[in-house]
Amino acid sequence: MLVAPHVSAAARAMPQQSRIHQVPTPQQFRTYEGGPAFVREPRDELFLLAVGNFVSQRTFYESGTERDERYVRLVRRLAVEDPDWTAGLLRWLRGEGNMRTASLVGAAAYVRARLDAGASDGPSNRSVIDAVLQRADEPGELLAHWTSVYGRNVPQPVKRGIADAVRRLYSSRSLLKYDTASHGFRFGDVLNLVHASPDPDKPWQGALFRYALDRRHHPETALPPAADTVLTAHRALMELPVAERRALVTGPDGSERLAAAGLTWEALAGWLHGPLDAAVWEAVIPVMGPMALLRNLRNFDAAHISAEAADRVAARISDVDEVARSRQFPMRYLAARDNAPKRRWAAALEQALGHSLAHVPALPGRTLILVDRSDSMFWDTVSERSTLTRAAAAAVFGCALALRAEQADLVEFGWSTKEVPFTPGEPVLDVQERFHRLGGTHTTKALRDRYRDHDRVVIVTDEQAAPYHSGGPTEPVPPEIPVYTWNLAGYHPAHAPSGPHHHTFGGLTDAAFRMIPLIESGRQARWPWTAPDQAGTLRGSSPSRPGGGASPEG
Template sequence: MLVAPHVSAAARTPSPPRLHHRPAGTDPSTYEGGAAFVREPREELFLLAVGNFVSQRTFYESGEERDARYARLVGELAVQEPVWTAGLLRWLRGEGNMRTASLVGAAAFVRARLEAGVSAGPSNRSVIDSVLHRADEPGELLAHWISAYGRNVPQPVKRGVADAVRRLYTSRSLLKYDTASKGFRFGDVLNLVHASPDPEKPWQGALFRYALDRRHHPEQALPPPSDRVLTAHRALMEPAADERRAMVTGPGGSELLAAAGMTWEALAGLLHGPMDASVWEAVIPAMAPMALLRNLRNFDEAGVSDEVAATIAARLADPREVARSRQFPFRYLAAHRHASQRWAAALEEALGHALANVPPLPGRTLILVDRSDSMFWGPVSERSTLTRADAAAVFGAALALRAEQADLVEFGWKSAALPFEPGEPVLEVLKRFHRLGGTHTTKAVRTHYQEHDRVLIVTDEQAAPSGPGGPAEPVPADIPVYTWNLAGYWPAHGPAGPRRYTFGGLTDAAFRMVGHLDAGREAGWPWTAGPV
């Protein structure tokens, strides 16, 4: 263990944020000057990947620094641990639900292996294919490659993209994603990778030709007559705007929009006018859960009827819809903060379903939630107004409410126990959290640990100086201490070892590991069956 010199409290001004570069070989310390511990590369990459929205600046690192560290780690492990790294990237796009990070990672994986001249492990082609789950992603990956590495796209990338194109390109995905706002249109992708149609999809050849025509000869492009969706879409586009509005809002309008593959975004431009209540009510049945969540305020402003609002609320609160939407739990908190009271009960219920993996931990549990300034600085992603402090409070409160007996503590420069009642809504408990300045993690553990059966710390790990042992030092060696890192910074606040575990990410997926480890069973990485 290497301990950095202590830094006085006066030197640690929380605003503006201070960005640090950590050259290889320097003594590790947290960004607040506390003792730090070097993670092994796989752990560092995993924690960075699950907490990293690409190019998102954090309190201690710029977006560029995080992106460079991420690409470096992926590249190194792609050569040294190709099977593990390919598994991470595949899992990251799937269960991890980190779309951009998986695409950027797959490109870095292939780039590093080509430069090193290695071929052991999964093929580069298969890794590219494995991270492409949505029809706009082949174009996004190619755009990233060209921006990061130049216009010479290697064959494994082209072939992996072509494999994904055959899986993902349909008439509905073309209407949704092949828009002028995309840097790479479907036709651009087809021109670059020369994807041949899937032999088991006889309609795909005509679709590919239409996508090319839409890109290069839009005035002459005609949908294949046999394609019902594209034909219905063209029929809806031909009338004047007033006639289209009457078609959409009249009897059978919802069925017409569904048959034509019309999204709410496209409909807003199609009608050349406001999205009033009648238009929204026509398209709402075809909207996905995330689209509903994003438009609650628009529904209110347009005056959507109570009857339709009830169907929206029922879908938002449906556990199957919540599972299908795969939204981060904090998305429901953000919607709750900005939506009217009309949606409050449904969003509260949806948040509960989104935290389905939170285990009912037996015995006594100490839960500490980091409320330091670095947790409040900046949103968790460019599409959110919520901070890591918000996410930490959501997870900490959910853990406390599900546990058999829990002490819930917020900490910063000082710490305090937060009261709660069994069965209380998570959103009510969140109102009791405060902003508490710095990060005296070990002091909080030492103050509040009283023969608990386990300790969970939800934090960014950037603890202030507190002695050589780290936050787990006051806890007996046979009591498990779980750190949940929400930021993925380089320095760790405590050493790894028996009964000391670190998780990461902005979903509740890590919680299911707590039960396994608590029972003394070894746990593997989420995409592997064996132990780490």
């Protein structure tokens, strides 16, 4: 855990790099709620939009189409103007950022823009395509996106980048999991289009590629390579009479046989020609991954699995190493707790959430933590496939910061403010349940009401502040005090300026919150994908007035 030293007066006076930089525009500019707004530079706007956006997701103030168009427009612009930075962002999004669709859509826009502009500097188009493809179904997904948006003519750099990824990603198990009729581009379609040759270091891959082509074009006669134990074991299971299948699963070594044949839990019900009862679930649970277990807690309860099996599930989903390997956002565990009807999972999910928040820093001194509970935070979910609102996600991170801080005032705000009580050592999920819904966003009023000589202020919000009546949005806070804003939505207008001590971040992850002690210990904040000795240091805005960056428009 990173622990920063207490911020001295001398340290506060030091110019520090701002995570996000706003610039003035000649026209009047407002937040969606009508408050004075600030315009971000393109790199900063794209970063916030990328980490706060699930592609095609509608939000309270923008349609999915509007956000997607803004995202693609920014990627296309910066792919030409700053290709090194943009390629770094796209790689980081798919890697540490763990955001699949945004990185694939962004990589396609990167290549299209650079081909249209005839640009050849910076990272190659081929390498960017290859870098964002990290799962075996993604080459087909990228081709499906490209052909639907840019047409059937697929440029050579796209084909070559996909071919590079195919050699890394295609295997017997990935073929069984992802080469299905539900995918627009099957493995054979991808191989035909990009002309991927086998990896010379994988002598078995040539036979696998031929089988993938046969499965696509001649499924009635396709035979798996005899030397491929996974594919031959899978075929044997498929040929087993339906009446004998359930006994195989629930009998001795049943789960091991399923695993050896690459039969996933998703395919199990179809293979059995019947529902998964307690005996079947208990047989397959030992070979399920931790996230598959998390997704099926409600199904386990509905099937009435045994207490012993439930204990094994709870131990797996709360194991610290499993949580680290799964690379899931903490909000997944909150959503699972909300969706699982039985209390027997609560302790395990609380432990898992704690593990996923392990690197949230312990902030020294006094910290004011403001959590936005306005209506727009409840209207939007963190993704269209989730029922978890941004309000809930913000509350979890506010609680995590407060519980780890040396001394914190945890406050929810909207039109009014309320202190959220907590006791050190309490479970995060227990404290999170004490938040309320508080109407509109009035950040300035919240700061006036609650700032009392704190050493720093942290605001978790969508930044859509209502008009303030006098002074600036952070006017109640002395200019030398650090103010950190976490923007959950990635909207275009900002509610406050950046400056020597004002910083805006995007994305609710423990890695993002580690920026606070880095800034306060005197180190420059850098884009997450740049090494300390590389270019790409985040820009600090030149203040046009004390404590601020650009002046608000209007």
